Amino acid sequence: MNWLSNLLGSPDGSLLTAGELARGHILALSSSSLSMSVMNALPERKCTFTVQVYRDGHEPYTATAVQRVQEVYIPQLASGRAWVAVRVDAANPARIALDFATEPPEVRVEAGDGDTTAASILETGRPVEVVLVQAQPLGMTAPSGDPVYALTLTVIDGAETPYQTQVGNGVPASSLPVLYPGSRLRARRGEGPGDIVVDWAAGPVPPPTAAG
Template identity: 55%
Template sequence: MGLFDDIAQGFRNLTGGVDQELLATGILARGEIVSMTLSGTTVSIMNAPVERSCTFVVNVIRDGQQPYQATITQRVQEIVIPQLQQPGVVLALRVDPADPSRVAIDFGSQPPEVNLPENTGPGSAADILANGKPITVVLVANQPIGVNNHKGDPVHALTLTVATGVPEPYQIQVGNAVPASALPLVYPGSKLHAKLGAGPNDVVVDWAAGAAS
């Protein structure tokens, strides 16, 4: 990298400019915004819309890899900032394959659907199904989140009422994979068998057990 490249990189770092090489060559990944902080630095080039430098903390979800968090400082058009501040915003990211901490938001691409790696350790869905406490839950709502488990089953955000097997009923939202065979059970009011792990939010629906009476 030459002197002028160094100067350009320094200006991009200062103003939140995106690394075009990273956008062009980085691995496409799925990003979930955890937090967003606005700076006082704005830039407008050749009468283009005003952009503000923002710092994002995102969950980075790459195909077949464990999710992790990264921090991104990048300019964003001010007109889209209110949309990005809504809960649950998902974005396309570009990740440097040689340095996964280098991440940029790719506003020109759609967030990819990704498959998570298999997890069988303590607290995993497999562990809770094998060793958890039997309970029943009532499905309140569900929404696919664009992520699949290692088998290719889509993961849904499930809003559940934990109905029996606990001292008092309570409501939670959890991510559970939903196999195709279980789709007839996925409707509001569906009463289902489930297993409860160590914490109140460690709930996994036992789709193989079918509907609860």
């Protein structure tokens, strides 16, 4: 990319054409004072994007892209809930470009290692009970092949004080019927308050029975 393109926030055309397609979650956006309109199109503003990048079969990482975007889309992209297609230089994964013309792909999440993996927490974590507040598919699959959902959970049993957290968990097809707000689920908690993995194999918590 030449210095003028970089100054104006123009994406690298070769990267957009030949870069590896990945999925990106925009964590933060800061806009500059540079705004321009090309061929009477909607005004575009140069922005700096901080992106969590999910490459198929790799662990996620954070990268930065400086790129122009139509100003009308900035509130949506800055919401913390925006997912976009990302083009990655496989030889230098820190070099990315946002591909607004392409739908974000579905990717397979790397299992990782250590004490914070889902398998480790299910095996060694302490049991807790959670209430599902919200579930949203993330367009990713776990190493098991199960789709990954963003789960907003309230931990109501097994913690000193109930609290709410959001986690990404793979959800097997057999457990989709219990994926509704208010569902009480068994889970395991690791070291941190956000290290929660729902124990789908244990089944939901049965509703209380009426007294005699």
